[in-house]
Amino acid sequence: MRSTGSWYELRSETGELWKGRLRGKFKMQGLKVTNPIAVGDWVDCSIEDESENTVNINDIRARENYIIRKSVHKTAHGHLIAANIDQAILIATLTKPRTSLGFIDRFLVSSESFRIPTCIIFNKTDLLDEEELAYQQDLCAMYASIGYPALQTSVAQGVGLEEFRNLLSGKISLLSGHSGVGKSSLVNQIAPHLALKTSEISDYANKGVHTTTFAEMFLLNDESFIIDTPGIKELGLIDMEVSEIGHYFPEMRDLLGECRYHNCLHVNEPQCAVKEAVEAGKIALTRYESYLSMLDNDDNRR
Ligand SMILES: Nc1nc2c(ncn2[C@@H]2O[C@H](COP(=O)(O)OP(=O)(O)OP(=O)(O)O)[C@@H](O)[C@H]2O)c(=O)[nH]1
Ligand SMILES: [Mg+2]
Ligand SMILES: [Zn+2]
Numbered sequence: 001m002r003s004t005g006s007w008y009e010l011r012s013e014t015g016e017l018w019k020g021r022l023r024g025k026f027k028m029q030g031l032k033v034t035n036p037i038a039v040g041d042w043v044d045c046s047i048e049d050e051s052e053n054t055v056n057i058n059d060i061r062a063r064e065n066y067i068i069r070k071s072v073h074k075t076a077h078g079h080l081i082a083a084n085i086d087q088a089i090l091i092a093t094l095t096k097p098r099t100s101l102g103f104i105d106r107f108l109v110s111s112e113s114f115r116i117p118t119c120i121i122f123n124k125t126d127l128l129d130e131e132e133l134a135y136q137q138d139l140c141a142m143y144a145s146i147g148y149p150a151l152q153t154s155v156a157q158g159v160g161l162e163e164f165r166n167l168l169s170g171k172i173s174l175l176s177g178h179s180g181v182g183k184s185s186l187v188n189q190i191a192p193h194l195a196l197k198t199s200e201i202s203d204y205a206n207k208g209v210h211t212t213t214f215a216e217m218f219l220l221n222d223e224s225f226i227i228d229t230p231g232i233k234e235l236g237l238i239d240m241e242v243s244e245i246g247h248y249f250p251e252m253r254d255l256l257g258e259c260r261y262h263n264c265l266h267v268n269e270p271q272c273a274v275k276e277a278v279e280a281g282k283i284a285l286t287r288y289e290s291y292l293s294m295l296d297n298d299d300n301r302r
Contacts, residue, residue, distance in 0.1 A: 041061070065114055066082065089168075096127060109248040112247075172217075172225045252277075
């Protein structure tokens, strides 16, 4: 569920809480990591002290998926953020703060590369005028058409909360998004018992200061969990080849065999099926622009 320095907080299949310590060294095949266990991992344990509720962690089960970020401290290493996630949920706001489409698309590419299904929630709809609402509606339709379900919510007006609850039901969901978009506020609406802290300024002040990443899992009800991850707000693309990026845009992936050149990067090449689809309006221009900016590795374009 979470790591508190030397101890791991664990929840057994039957719902009991234990404190565990790792015995021995664990290495992931072909992966150098600073932390051997992540939130969401399943581990095998033996009881150390029943009265103290402590166990020894003996083994880590194979992961269905995981999210890893470059370690801030050890350059050749990765930092495991979470494992065995059913879905990622990106909370975005068009205003206060503004989440750019570039940021959204980067996030989607990243979760595609980790093979994690992703949904987008546009929160704070109460702050939008009619024109902005129509624009947001179009965005939702566009993202849904390429396989990312999108939802519009307002905590202030109680809009979309039932849909949000349904989205989380029975799953392990990783919540992400810029500081101040309303992640904690949304969760509190459907799980008041968690009483997560919310605030106007939040940790805006800490933005960009990568303190220790520590993800935490919360229990919504017996079969639904959310993982809150402060460190994943800035999803970095780890070591991706330029030729790979197009594979993480589902609407481009479908066309890759149709370009004249098999190694087409869809920039200036003739007879490029991707560019033709953009011109024909079958691929959204904003998505193509995000793609180009990722090719350039233009990290400042947000
Ligand atoms: N107008 C409006 N304000 C909202 C809405 N949802 C949340 N807020 C406000 O936005 C501010 C930030 O909300 P939080 O829930 O703390 O945001 P967060 O995403 O958890 O931020 P971090 O914890 O810093 O990552 C608070 O003042 C909330 O009351 C909404 O739908 N409409
Ligand atoms: Mg919060
Ligand atoms: Zn092409």
